[in-house]
Amino acid sequence: MKQIKATARICISFAVLVFALPLTQHANAQSQWTPELSLQVKRLSDLSFSPDNKSLLYGINSVDLDGDIYLTEFVVSDLSGKNIRTLLAPSAHISSAQWSADGKTVAYLSSESGVNNIWMIDAGGGKGRRITDVKNDISSFQWAPDSQSIAFVMTDPDFNAPDVQDPEIFNKNRLWQLKLDDARTGGQIINLTKDQDFTVSDWAGSWAYDWSADSRKIVFAYQDDPGLDAWTKAQLAVVETDTGSLTKIATENDRWKYFPKFSPDGKWIVFINAPGAFKWSFLWDMKLVPADGGSMISLASSNRRLPFPWQWASDSKSIYYVENDRATYSFFSMPVDGGAPERVFGSPSDLDVPGLNTYLVSSFVDVSSDNEKVAIIGQTYNKPPEIYVSDLKPFSPEKASDANAAFYDVPIGKTQLIEWHSLDNTKVEGIFTYPQNFVDGQRYPLVVQLHGGPNGADFNEYLPLMKFFSTAAYSAKDYFVLRINYRGSLGYGKKFREDLIGKFGVVDIQDIMSGVAHTINLGLVDPEQLFVIGQSNGGTLTSWIITQTDMFKAACPIAGETDYISLEGTNGYFQTSWYLGGSFTDNLQRFLERSPIFHVKNVRTPTLVQGGLLDDNVPHTQLQEFYRALKRVGVDAHLVGYPGSDHDEYPPKLYLRLLQSCLEWTDRHRASAGK
Template identity: 30%
Template sequence: MNLGSRAMGAVAALFCATWTVPAAVAQQADSSGPRPALEDLFTVVSLGSLELSPDGERLLYTVRSADLEKNQTDTEIWLLTLPQRGAPRNVRLTRNPKNDTQPRWHPSGDRFAFLSVRESGSNREERPALYLMSPTGGEPEKLYEHPTGIRSFDWSPDGKWIGFTANDDETEEQKKRREQGRDVRLEDDPGRYTHLWLLDVEARKARRITSGTEFNVQSFAWSPDGKVIAFSATPTPRITDSWKSDLFLIDPFDSTATPRRLTDNPGPDASPVFSPDGEFIYYQGYQSDRYRVGYDRVFRIPKAGGKPEDVSPNMDVDPSPYVFTPDGKAVFFEATTGTTRGIFYMPLDTRRPVRLTGDRGVWSQASFSRDRRRVAFVHESPVKPQEIHAAVLDQRPGEGVLKNVGPLTRHNAHAEKWAVGLTDVIRWKSADGKEIEGILVYPAGWTPARGPAPLVVKIHGGPAGVYLQNFQASSTGSDAQRYAADGYAVFLPNPRGSTGYGDATVRAVIDDWGGMDFKDIMIGVDTLIARRVVHPDSLGVMGWSYGGYMTAWTISQTNRFKAAVVGAGITETISMWGTHDILHVFEGYFSGSPWDEGRWEEYQASSPLAHIRGARTPTLIIHGVNDQRVPPNQAQILYRTLKALGVPTELVWLPRTGHGPNEPGLQYETARRQKEWMDRWIRKKGAKPTAN
């Protein structure tokens, strides 16, 4: 059983800032180790999809790697044996040039199923199909291939059936129109619906469980006795309806059955999980008639129907779906708190969580044996890349029991030497006295005697993203150690709006984009300057998505920065409202559309373009040509505006790219250009004339 996850003005002159570095948080680094180059980041693999066997003695997991030369990524399935006696051993099970994902043990533990995209030998599009494999090895066996591909699946408790979700196929009329080149699309057309299917494993035949256009299936769960399936569904597949889900029940074996609606909440009811006795369904959501910025709550509702009951932790966190103990009296979940993510145990009678992991690093993707006495998880920290850990749990595990568990794999052992810069969690008081937190990566070998260093401020997306204590040499998005190796300090602030600091903090930026969040960041920068860690004349700022917005906002408010990189950034809020795909989220942050009473002025007040006339910071803009989340016009209007104002600027278009680059080659180019822009304008390295 796996835990689902569901990442400047002179302000300091006006407000006194304090800076605290807790001694227990400082992450020591070996400054004598090799310095990570950009190419090195592509040798770090990502571990995921942990699936502990029912007896807890074997673990399936995926390893995702990148080949920079071939411009490809590959995900393969590995097996880690966890014997009661003897040393653990891991072995690679699949060797497919395409991706093998979502491994799921058969309830007996003698085999597993997974999704795989494999060469078809034909011209038709390759789609994820179900495969079976023995943990002892051998060739995978194709179990079932659906015409539109399989999105997700799960075994029935008796192992005779597999429930899965798949998109509806084109109708004959739609196929004909596409072949004739007449396949026009209407705005707000819902597209293809997703529905539930049931596969007879022995017969290898599948039939529909749900159909039609009344709802669009999201996630589902089998009841413990295998007689019914609970699922969440939205009214349509439109992304703007994604927050309007409800819960349904259906008998998968009755071909005449129709789904029975359990909830009728205008807001989301999602991620259903049955209690061990099958009498209750637990789920995530909130009670609201409009999209709500903030944390979800956890509810339970009787399987027979009734009134939902709030059973959220007595702690201000946004928990992952619950994993129950066998007796149903307690649960496990994951949650982000500050700059860490941890695993918690919680008795349901008190709902007071006990943190099983420490307060340094990131613990995630926990998976449990059937009796919940064994757990496996991924851990990383600023000085340790991702590896898999496992431990035996007491029936009522105590606080911190997992914090000193050692790694069982060495997938990224070669990268440990790259953490050359000391990492600290820092805290400071913002303009209104609120304590704000962030992460600082020092230059390699830095001491106060070396004096202030150049600084790059990296602002996270969201706004409800967060910087965690992860390994900052693991990808082009987590590459602070690459800058530290070249003498930069890197500041990763978590201003208000970030997750991990309570529901009120996430909601604090509603109707205030570019307000207190900007002051939070700037006072953090000024604190570092006051402590003589960084030089006030050698500052750079960058970010992606909302971080790109905050970077564009920053250059519209101050010229203190020598260089800026705006990645997929929002630059003009009203045109953003009118062109992007998640309209409901934007209106949640701005309390309505620009056409609602008083909202036009609010949108304008938070628009970088409305304040850009005084900008002077050399700015690199990077954007995907197919970005629907932040449409490309946001990049183009900033580029043309800066050129008109005589500001040095370049606009880099990423082909075949949506809201962020997925291809290794484009990730490389993005990261290379980001740092070269900082070097050019902060250090005058490799400078060349910029046409204006």
């Protein structure tokens, strides 16, 4: 269900699930999209300017389907995209490449030794060398501004696990410092949070901590335990690397604090702070605290009350931040003097303008250190991800890569934003993709495609790269596809998100069904050929919808919750309970009313249930319960559990099979509906 878990995990790896294949034939020769062709598209990640602002470093992510592995290659180019060279050859082991501040070296994580260690390579090229030799995975790292040290997060290697399972005994994340020697071949490793009773937060990877400009202090987020819910109570501390002295900061309130960053002049630390108790609908603001101690200072509220501090302007007078903004992320500048934020770029209603859409742990936008230029990983529904570079003012991006040139001319269905009003008159927005061979005056089947979260959103991303969905292939097979940012979705403001509280399974399904009715009323969609698919919370909604209506000819829920009572005892998130208004111990009737499992007798829709066997977010038992109940009441149902797969990550071959299975299930029942 939870979109945030995906963010956490690929911080949580956030190297992202990336899908691309060695091109066995020129993509331009393909007449239509298929799941197999979609897997050949490359994702880009870890974008940054070199310290001298003359070069770009970024990752190109692909998949080797024969080897059943995901690959990452790191390249360096000039700002025009020419003179590109491979710095680190494609590998299943590498991630998170970062320039040293002096520009001489690039550090990265590699699991070549069996666990994630820090490796280095000269920025000009050469052979990578391992500079740590640890026995636990390093989850993230960050260079010090003086290029003499690296901070990293790793669990305590001296932890002695109990010989029986005990949830109250756990290993803690520690913050470590690697002091490099002159030869850059390693150095002394210091545990900066040894014996502390907290664990260092690692939701969002290295975005959870930051070095001071003088390389003498690190600010970081911490939490009581590594539990999935515990990061919602994270607080901040500063450790002095020379003495190990630790000071907790911004202690005026105990509300959630995260994403701390020192200003370049060393005077301030910016961070996000919830205005009250943490809400799963997400609500926070940016605050400042003096780096040498003092009270918190509030900055202006952002448009959506969901800012992610990205980087400071070089003059320390403003902070750049990213925020969900309807169908894209937008990039803003927030003055530290209390002034109103200014949009740098972002076109939330224009699907033809390359926008941002990727996971927050991987840098997908970077402002040069001279505050003159900005580089982004941009894409639209019909333009694959590429690097774009622009002057900061005026923003006029020029493409600076051709990683996905093979797909520029492969046709794709027209896509547009549409709006309608739900039953309570709330305006709802969807991203509507036409059949590739659309003919005016004809009606076509509709696939309703539901994103996770609910605190997620559907974005203006390249259709073949839609995670867990064969959107482009559906369009190529002449389906309409409607992606709905239903109530609870990010990017539409506080009220829109919080309308779902206590009305989980009510207003969201009204938003969805009113959107379906809207497309039918437009004279575009055949009401006898409706299909619904969803992943995570989208899978939950898919399972719920088919207990409430038999309008859909087939359904494909992926990793969806079905029994909210058993869920509360078997996963680590209490997000669903929060949206329902509290635990089932105090709210049993609502849990019974809203759980799909308790309405299974109403289901008539053929249902393909799928999910990862290692999923600890929505345990596979949720899927088994629903499948067995469907079979008991005589529904045409099928269950597929994927080994080696969790909530967000599947081995490539199984991921392809998941995409194909939903597509084939829909096609089969489309043929039946057409008889």
